[in-house]
Amino acid sequence: MKKELNKNGFTVVELIVSFSLALVIAVFLFQIIINLKNLYTNSVTKTELVNIQSLISRDMNKNFKKTITNINDCGNKCAEFIYQDGTSDKLEIGDNSVMFGNYKTKLPEQSYIKNPSINIASSGTFEDKNNSLLIVEVPLFSETLNQEFNIKIIYQFNSNKYNLNSVDLAN
Numbered sequence: 691m692k693k694e695l696n697k698n699g700f701t702v703v704e705l706i707v708s709f710s711l712a713l714v715i716a717v718f719l720f721q722i723i724i725n726l727k728n729l730y731t732n733s734v735t736k737t738e739l740v741n742i743q744s745l746i747s748r749d750m751n752k753n754f755k756k757t758i759t760n761i762n763d764c765g766n767k768c769a770e771f772i773y774q775d776g777t778s779d780k781l782e783i784g785d786n787s788v789m790f791g792n793y794k795t796k797l798p799e800q801s802y803i804k805n806p807s808i809n810i811a812s813s814g815t816f817e818d819k820n821n822s823l824l825i826v827e828v829p830l831f832s833e834t835l836n837q838e839f840n841i842k843i844i845y846q847f848n849s850n851k852y853n854l855n856s857v858d859l860a861n
Contacts, residue, residue: 731834734798735799735832735835736835738798739797739832742788742795742830742839742841743830743839743841745795746788746790746793746795746828747842747843749793750790750826750841750843751843753771753773754771754843754845757852758771758773758774758845758847758852758854759773759774760772760854761808761854763857763858764780767782767783767784767859767860768782768783768859769781769808779791781808781859782794783803783806783828783859786803788803788828788830788841798834800832800833800834801830801833802831803828803830804829804830805829805860806828806859806860807827807856807858807859808826808827809825809856810822810824810825810849810854811825820846820847820848821848821849822847822854823844823845823846823847824844824846824854825842825843825844825845826841826843826844826845827840827841827842828842828859
């Protein structure tokens with residue numbers, strides 16, 4: 691008489707193969723989740739830096755429609771723009787913040803400001819025309835994205851009327 695085997699369970703080999711396949715699928719899903727998290731973090735950082743770049747550029751362009759009569763060095767990484775109507779705005783650069791006028795913002799993590807500058811470029815000696823450029827640059831750099839987001843404003847003025855000077859913002 692033959693003894694019948696119980697064929698209702700799984701063999702050890704089948705269990706090992708099943709667990710191995712489940713483990714491989716879990717590892718791939720975990721990698722996908724990590725990649726999606728990094729993608730989300732990078733897009734949030736990029737959005738924040740683009741917003742900062744846009745808002746400060748907008749405010750500077752709006753305020754620079756007035757005539758700038760003087761630029762003063764107001765301390766460490768600070769410049770004050772004085773307008774013909776008697777008002778003024780300060781551009782202050784912190785370790786991880788930027789302020790222009792009433793707008794102040796903090797940069798996202800692993801982002802910093804790289805060599806800000808205010809320079810003058812002369813383009814001629816026309817007496818009644820704008821013959822010089824005031825160039826304000828505030829490069830925002832993200833280590834996470836390895837990308838630079840420049841705030842760059844160019845303002846035309848007549849150097850025969852207004853003697854604007856460069857300000858060292860790097861210190």
